[in-house]
Amino acid sequence: MKQLLNRFSPRRLGHLVPIFVLLALLGLFLSGCDTDTPQNTFDTKGEVAEKQAEIFYIAMWPAIAIMILVLGGLLVIMLRFRERDPKYVPPQIHGNTRLELAWTIAPAVLLLAIAVPMVVTIWDIGREPSEDAFRVNVIAQRFSWEFQYPEYTDEDGTPLSVFDQSGFHIPAGREVAFYLESVDVIHSFWLPKLGGKLDVVPGQVNVLWLRADEPGSFSGQCAEFCGLDHANMTMTVIAQPQDELDAWAAEMLE
Amino acid sequence: MASVAVPKRSPLSEALKGVRLSAADYGSIWSWIATVDHKRIGILYGVSAFVFFMLGGVEALLLRVQLAQPDSGFLDPDAYNRLFTMHGTTMIFLVVMPMSSAFFNLLVPLMIGARDVAFPRLNAFSFWLFLAGAIFLNASFFTGDILNGNLGAPDAGWFGYAPLNLREFTPGHGLDFWMLGLQMFGIASLAGGFNFIVTILNMRAPGMTLFRMPVFVWMTLITSFLIIFAMPIIAVALFELTFDRLFDANFFNAEAGGNPLLWQHMFWLFGHPEVYILILPAFGIISAILPTFSRKPLFGYAFVVFSGIAIGFMSWGVWVHHMLTTGLGTVANSAFGVTTILIAVPTGVKIFNWMATLWGGSIRFRPPLMFAVGTVAMFTLGGLSGVLHSMVPSDFQQQDSYFVVAHLHYVLFGGAIFGLFGGIYYWFPKFTGRLLNEKLGHINFWLMFIGFNLTFMPMHVSGLLGMPRRIYTYNGEMGWNLWNQMSTVGAFLIALSVLVFLFNFFRSLRHGEESGPDPWDARTLEWSIPSPPPEYNFKEIPTVSSRDAFWHQKYREDETGKIVPVLAGGAVDDEAPEDEAEGEHGHGIHLPSPSYMPLIAASGFPVIATGLIYDYALVPVGFALILIGFFGWVLEPATEEE
Ligand code: HEM
Ligand SMILES: [Cu+2]
Ligand SMILES: [Cu+2]
Numbered sequence: 001m002k003q004l005l006n007r008f009s010p011r012r013l014g015h016l017v018p019i020f021v022l023l024a025l026l027g028l029f030l031s032g033c034d035t036d037t038p039q040n041t042f043d044t045k046g047e048v049a050e051k052q053a054e055i056f057y058i059a060m061w062p063a064i065a066i067m068i069l070v071l072g073g074l075l076v077i078m079l080r081f082r083e084r085d086p087k088y089v090p091p092q093i094h095g096n097t098r099l100e101l102a103w104t105i106a107p108a109v110l111l112l113a114i115a116v117p118m119v120v121t122i123w124d125i126g127r128e129p130s131e132d133a134f135r136v137n138v139i140a141q142r143f144s145w146e147f148q149y150p151e152y153t154d155e156d157g158t159p160l161s162v163f164d165q166s167g168f169h170i171p172a173g174r175e176v177a178f179y180l181e182s183v184d185v186i187h188s189f190w191l192p193k194l195g196g197k198l199d200v201v202p203g204q205v206n207v208l209w210l211r212a213d214e215p216g217s218f219s220g221q222c223a224e225f226c227g228l229d230h231a232n233m234t235m236t237v238i239a240q241p242q243d244e245l246d247a248w249a250a251e252m253l254e
Numbered sequence: 255m256a257s258v259a260v261p262k263r264s265p266l267s268e269a270l271k272g273v274r275l276s277a278a279d280y281g282s283i284w285s286w287i288a289t290v291d292h293k294r295i296g297i298l299y300g301v302s303a304f305v306f307f308m309l310g311g312v313e314a315l316l317l318r319v320q321l322a323q324p325d326s327g328f329l330d331p332d333a334y335n336r337l338f339t340m341h342g343t344t345m346i347f348l349v350v351m352p353m354s355s356a357f358f359n360l361l362v363p364l365m366i367g368a369r370d371v372a373f374p375r376l377n378a379f380s381f382w383l384f385l386a387g388a389i390f391l392n393a394s395f396f397t398g399d400i401l402n403g404n405l406g407a408p409d410a411g412w413f414g415y416a417p418l419n420l421r422e423f424t425p426g427h428g429l430d431f432w433m434l435g436l437q438m439f440g441i442a443s444l445a446g447g448f449n450f451i452v453t454i455l456n457m458r459a460p461g462m463t464l465f466r467m468p469v470f471v472w473m474t475l476i477t478s479f480l481i482i483f484a485m486p487i488i489a490v491a492l493f494e495l496t497f498d499r500l501f502d503a504n505f506f507n508a509e510a511g512g513n514p515l516l517w518q519h520m521f522w523l524f525g526h527p528e529v530y531i532l533i534l535p536a537f538g539i540i541s542a543i544l545p546t547f548s549r550k551p552l553f554g555y556a557f558v559v560f561s562g563i564a565i566g567f568m569s570w571g572v573w574v575h576h577m578l579t580t581g582l583g584t585v586a587n588s589a590f591g592v593t594t595i596l597i598a599v600p601t602g603v604k605i606f607n608w609m610a611t612l613w614g615g616s617i618r619f620r621p622p623l624m625f626a627v628g629t630v631a632m633f634t635l636g637g638l639s640g641v642l643h644s645m646v647p648s649d650f651q652q653q654d655s656y657f658v659v660a661h662l663h664y665v666l667f668g669g670a671i672f673g674l675f676g677g678i679y680y681w682f683p684k685f686t687g688r689l690l691n692e693k694l695g696h697i698n699f700w701l702m703f704i705g706f707n708l709t710f711m712p713m714h715v716s717g718l719l720g721m722p723r724r725i726y727t728y729n730g731e732m733g734w735n736l737w738n739q740m741s742t743v744g745a746f747l748i749a750l751s752v753l754v755f756l757f758n759f760f761r762s763l764r765h766g767e768e769s770g771p772d773p774w775d776a777r778t779l780e781w782s783i784p785s786p787p788p789e790y791n792f793k794e795i796p797t798v799s800s801r802d803a804f805w806h807q808k809y810r811e812d813e814t815g816k817i818v819p820v821l822a823g824g825a826v827d828d829e830a831p832e833d834e835a836e837g838e839h840g841h842g843i844h845l846p847s848p849s850y851m852p853l854i855a856a857s858g859f860p861v862i863a864t865g866l867i868y869d870y871a872l873v874p875v876g877f878a879l880i881l882i883g884f885f886g887w888v889l890e891p892a893t894e895e896e
Pocket of ligand 1: 532
């Protein structure tokens with residue numbers, strides 16, 4: 001009984017304070033991610049971003065479990081095996097092959113298991129854009145974006161070209177294929193709520209497809225350091241129903 | 255008298271001999287400059303690395319002040335970009351790597367029972383060339399108009415991606431200093447890598463088989479192999495960049511048919527092994543600390559060693575995980591995603607081995623142990639976020655976001671730096687004869703631990719909320735404000751902890767409690783000799799018959815299987831061999847003489863580099879210095895007659 005009381009003495013409980021603080025912080029962080037801030041990668045508004053978030057969760061929950069296991073384990077070990085008698089020399093255990101094989105194989109199996117959905121998703125979202133995707137050519141330059149719309153041309157056949165960094169329009173509910181080109185250095189095209197980024201590499205054309213499920217306005221920015229004003233290489237993309245988009249384009253062409 | 259048989263010495267060579275002898279006086283400042291003693295070179299490495307640690311830290315504080323609030327005007331974008339480039343470059347190349355070299359130098363000969371490294375003068379050359387490169391790199395600050403607040407440092411990031419690194423996009427000399435400084439640093443590391451490989455393979459005491467070596471020595475060996483294979487890759491990349499920038503070649507220029515991604519392949523083929531070069535020494539350090547303070551041998555020595563070797567091999571097959579968003583395609587991304595996930599296995603195994611080492615022990619909560627356990631805990635978090643990165647589809651969201659910044663600091667600061675601090679607390683008494691103050695050590699640890707987590711934990715969140723890396727400003731509407739404020743406060747806590755450490759360091763140097771040879775009841779050979787160790791390390795080269803050689807001199811199993819101290823014979827604490835009778839150079843031990851040649855040879859490199867940037871006339875001068883240094887090195891006697 002006395003031992004039991006001793007176990008829960010305030011001094012002992014004091015050791016647990018860090019755990020509570022950590023758990024509280026973990027809660028704070030998890031809730032921090034549950035907001036609708038403009039570039040929140042969890043507040044997904046499109047198919048690609050959704051699938052990427054799913055993969056994240058598949059790995060995140062086991063990671064949090066392992067984190068709690070290891071940190072908790074360390075804490076327990078530290079308390080339970082702290083020195084009581086400075087003269088005491090514990091048995092000299094050199095290892096245990098079976099145990100060690102177990103904790104090598106178990107994580108390997110766990111990791112390979114989460115690798116399966118990962119590879120499936122790589123191929124799923126890494127496919128070519130579909131035939132009827134809406135094509136946009138994105139031209140990146142230090143430190144702004146240009147969207148060209150081959151589907152909308154003027155009388156001479158020049159495509160509609162938009163430089164307004166807060167007014168790039170795309171169709172909602174339809175796949176959009178972004179053909180990414182750079183005229184200078186490497187940039188990275190990123191619209192977090194619609195999907196992960198793809199680099200814009202001079203000398204090659206990278207193709208990224210995304211889809212906005214609903215109409216809305218999406219904030220994005222360059223994600224590869226490209227020089228002095230990289231921080232301000234931002235954009236806002238507006239997704240709207242096809243007919244509204246067509247009307248907008250017609251107006252822009254005038 | 256004047257016989258022809260005695261070669262006549264020229265006044266010059268007599269004078270040179272005089273200079274060398276003045277350096278042999280083991281107390282003068284010259285004896286430090288000309289030293290070839292591995293312990294002194296280790297101290298030089300450690301002190302320089304710590305100075306750069308503070309410099310890199312100040313740069314980080316400036317960055318954090320700028321980011322503390324949205325739309326801040328504290329730094330202009332130009333200064334911000336230069337500071338983050340210098341911060342990253344400094345911390346990786348001028349802090350963690352040389353700090354690890356400090357421990358290699360201080361410990362490897364002592365742990366394997368040797369009197370020095372295999373090539374003492376080459377060792378001194380490594381240090382001076384590292385220092386030359388480091389100072390050269392930092393000199394770039396002054397190439398700008400610094401009086402008007404315009405820094406001149408490089409500004410293309412520590413990874414210097416092409417084609418941003420070309421003259422067309424990054425004019426100014428900052429980047430030239432960066433590429434040439436790193437080149438020097440690479441040569442220095444290569445020389446050090448070869449030196450330690452030869453030392454470890456050839457200079458072990460009798461009976462010290464490879465599998466009786468302390469884990470720290472194993473980690474040094476693996477790191478050294480990684481260095482000699484990784485450094486040439488970045489050297490080639492830097493050479494190509496040098497040609498592009500200085501002689502208008504077109505390796506990376508897309509407009510002329512060059513390939514910008516070539517740079518990334520080379521950089522990360524170097525860069526991923528590099529991250530293990532940064533972490534394995536710390537793994538070695540905590541593999542020494544945890545057993546000592548739990549009074550148990552390392553659990554699963556073979557597993558820890560072999561997983562280290564496995565990491566050494568696997569780290570060559572994962573570099574594309576830094577390039578997942580460059581458009582290499584689904585096949586490459588799948589393959590490298592899986593290899594990256596798998597490298598977490600040998601990395602993770604060690605964590606369980608360390609926990610099992612503590613399990614069942616008698617754990618003493620001294621500062622070295624606190625830092626070592628801190629390392630295990632924080633590295634675990636960094637490893638886990640590494641696994642999250644290796645999930646390719648979601649990495650498309652995390653790449654180049656603050657989530658990566660969080661990951662890399664958990665492994666590099668939480669892993670490497672915490673481990674190195676643990677090493678400082680652990681071995682300080684060995685090399686100074688005094689203990690660092692214990693209370694201040696605990697304060698240091700807790701401030702750093704809390705500050706570290708407060709700084710970097712919120713970066714996971716800001717990254718997931720879509721905050722990209724390397725931006726000097728952000729909009730207040732993005733929901734990143736709180737997390738950035740936390741990070742900035744945390745950064746100042748870390749700075750405070752470093753001040754506490756410095757105070758402790760200088761105070762303890764003079765007033766610290768005397769430690770004696772073996773203050774921690776430790777297990778490896780370096781504790782069997784006096785603190786600080788004599789110049790020649792071991793009066794008699796020990797003969798080794800087991801792992802944890804020193805422990806077995808002190809303890810044995812009695813009939814019942816209980817562990818008891820060996821009463822007589824073993825070199826326990828106060829009975830450690832003293833060397834009064836023999837005098838300083840007892841036993842006629844021949845040590846290599848001090849030499850100025852390594853310094854002279856190393857000093858040629860920055861001269862060449864300056865010449866390449868400003869005036870080719872300096873290039874032959876630099877080559878001449880190198881030649882003088884190397885010729886003197888070959889011609890001077892390795893051991894001075896007295
Ligand atoms: C469990 C093992 C590890 C895994 C699976 C892993 C995985 C990764 C991945 C996939 C990235 C790229 C993230 C991105 O840019 O999107 C990354 C970045 C990085 N990792 Fe690790 N990592 C591991 C351990 C380490 C270690 C031990 C270190 C160093 C001590 C380290 C240092 C870094 C650094 C410095 C970067 C950022 C490089 C940059 O872009 O500037 N990692 N890691
Ligand atoms: Cu950019
Ligand atoms: Cu890597």
